[in-house]
Amino acid sequence: MLKRILFGIASAILVQGLNIPLYSTDLSSKPKAKYVFYFIGDGMGLAQVSAAEAFLATNNPQIQLKSLHMSNFPVIGLSTTYAANRLITCSAAAGTALASGFKTSINTIGMDASRTASLQSVAAMAKAKGMKVGIITTVCINHATPAVFYAHRPDRNDYYTIALQLPESGFDLFGYGGIKDAKGENGDRPDAYDIAVTKGYKIIRGQKDFLSLQELPGKIIVLNDRLDEGKAVPFIIDQTPQDMPLSQFVEKSIQLLDNPEGFFMMVEGGLIDWACHSNDAATAIKEVIDLDKAIGAALDFMKLHPNETLIVVTADHETGGMAMGNALMKYESNFNLLSSQKVSESVLKKHINDFRETKCKDGCQFEEIFPLLNKYTDLGLNIPLTGFDSIQLKMAFETSMLRKIPFSEKDGIYLLYGDEEPLSVTAVKMISQKAGIGWTTWSHSGIPVPVRAKGVNQEKFGGYFDNTKIPELILEAMGISSEIFMRDGK
Numbered sequence: 001m002l003k004r005i006l007f008g009i010a011s012a013i014l015v016q017g018l019n020i021p022l023y024s025t026d027l028s029s030k031p032k033a034k035y036v037f038y039f040i041g042d043g044m045g046l047a048q049v050s051a052a053e054a055f056l057a058t059n060n061p062q063i064q065l066k067s068l069h070m071s072n073f074p075v076i077g078l079s080t081t082y083a084a085n086r087l088i089t090c091s092a093a094a095g096t097a098l099a100s101g102f103k104t105s106i107n108t109i110g111m112d113a114s115r116t117a118s119l120q121s122v123a124a125m126a127k128a129k130g131m132k133v134g135i136i137t138t139v140c141i142n143h144a145t146p147a148v149f150y151a152h153r154p155d156r157n158d159y160y161t162i163a164l165q166l167p168e169s170g171f172d173l174f175g176y177g178g179i180k181d182a183k184g185e186n187g188d189r190p191d192a193y194d195i196a197v198t199k200g201y202k203i204i205r206g207q208k209d210f211l212s213l214q215e216l217p218g219k220i221i222v223l224n225d226r227l228d229e230g231k232a233v234p235f236i237i238d239q240t241p242q243d244m245p246l247s248q249f250v251e252k253s254i255q256l257l258d259n260p261e262g263f264f265m266m267v268e269g270g271l272i273d274w275a276c277h278s279n280d281a282a283t284a285i286k287e288v289i290d291l292d293k294a295i296g297a298a299l300d301f302m303k304l305h306p307n308e309t310l311i312v313v314t315a316d317h318e319t320g321g322m323a324m325g326n327a328l329m330k331y332e333s334n335f336n337l338l339s340s341q342k343v344s345e346s347v348l349k350k351h352i353n354d355f356r357e358t359k360c361k362d363g364c365q366f367e368e369i370f371p372l373l374n375k376y377t378d379l380g381l382n383i384p385l386t387g388f389d390s391i392q393l394k395m396a397f398e399t400s401m402l403r404k405i406p407f408s409e410k411d412g413i414y415l416l417y418g419d420e421e422p423l424s425v426t427a428v429k430m431i432s433q434k435a436g437i438g439w440t441t442w443s444h445s446g447i448p449v450p451v452r453a454k455g456v457n458q459e460k461f462g463g464y465f466d467n468t469k470i471p472e473l474i475l476e477a478m479g480i481s482s483e484i485f486m487r488d489g490k
């Protein structure tokens with residue numbers, strides 16, 4: 001209620017174009033978090049974490065879970081995630097709540113629900129305090145979750161304008177996906193990278209140049225060597241030695257951002273969400289494990305500064321309605337099977353598309369796809385197929401290769417394959433199912449997500465609260481007295 005009142009006052013002030021703090025608290029006597037890590041696993045609900053822990057324990061003879069770093073945090077809470085205008089949120093609305101402490105509407109980046117006023121993010125406030133700021137993600141750096149920390153736009157899909165707002169932040173390090181639509185949606189606008197350079201940013205391309213840095217050479221935008229069409233880093237399951245795992249990127253970023261004034265670092269495991277949208281458990285689990293290794297790097301840093309560090313790990317929402325257990329497997333699980341999947345659904349889709357273009361140009365038989373499925377998924381080899389499995393795969397094959405749609409109803413097709421490639425998604429979902437994982441949706445779900453905290457003010461993060469409370473607690477830990485303020489949005 002307090003926040004609603006303050007919000008109303010802020011709106012009134014905003015009309016006059018003023019930029020003033022809403023409320024102040026004297027926090028000078030409290031311990032200050034000089035080093036803040038804000039880890040956001042996009043789509044990382046409790047099931048994604050538990051599944052990763054079950055997967056890591058598959059070699060143990062006893063049934064058990066192998067704890068991730070995040071599970072050993074001393075404090076855990078639960079946060080609600082709903083948006084101002086929808087129960088099941090999106091990354092833009094949830095991210096805005098996590099960055100700025102206000103509920104907003106679906107697809108809105110760093111603005112209030114009516115999309116008229118801009119909201120200040122915790123990262124901007126850390127920067128104003130003199131801390132260095134790093135915004136790190138495995139997806140493109142103008143995607144919703146990173147964007148809510150520096151941009152203000154009514155529509156998350158306005159990638160180009162968001163990219164132009166990136167250098168205005170003055171933040172010290174961005175990485176390590178690229179800029180999506182850097183020349184605008186139609187490729188006819190001035191290059192956003194060039195604009196960032198004119199604003200004082202240096203573009204660091206690739207692992208070698210990044211890892212060889214001994215100190216921050218001013219403000220930097222770092223890119224992984226290989227990026228997909230959407231400018232995301234490859235999934236960890238698809239990475240080659242040329243690529244940087246998130247854990248490696250974070251470890252180096254800590255070294256570069258470390259300075260006497262402290263730093264604020266937001267690290268997004270953005271690809272967890274993407275894998276879960278494809279109901280691809282093997283890929284999602286490996287992304288969770290990589291994010292957890294990055295958390296391990298933060299914990300190592302914390303050992304050097306135990307009284308001045310805060311690490312918060314949470315999610316913007318859950319994706320996929322993932323569950324441990326499904327109707328087919330009843331009470332059984334076989335997480336070992338997840339190791340049989342060699343590539344993400346995204347890469348499998350590319351191989352299947354290639355097959356369609358080359359070997360199936362003039363028609364093809366179901367049996368011809370098996371060498372490809374065997375190679376990348378073990379389906380039909382180490383993972384034996386039942387008659388029902390074969391029927392499902394054949395139906396997906398015919399939909400994909402021969403455009404023989406099994407039902408006329410669009411809803412039926414969507415329920416089976418979502419917006420994905422029918423055969424690749426059927427294959428990875430089949431492996432998930434045989435491993436004992438269930439999925440209820442191709443979208444997000446509305447359940448609360450865990451919030452884990454270790455360090456300064458950790459005790460405040462226990463309990464059941466709304467996601468808008470998290471940035472307030474982080475600000476309080478940092479000892480920033482002007483907690484939430486709004487500024488004129490353009």
Ligand SMILES: [Zn+2]
Pocket residue numbers: 043091273274277319444
């Ligand atoms: Zn999503």
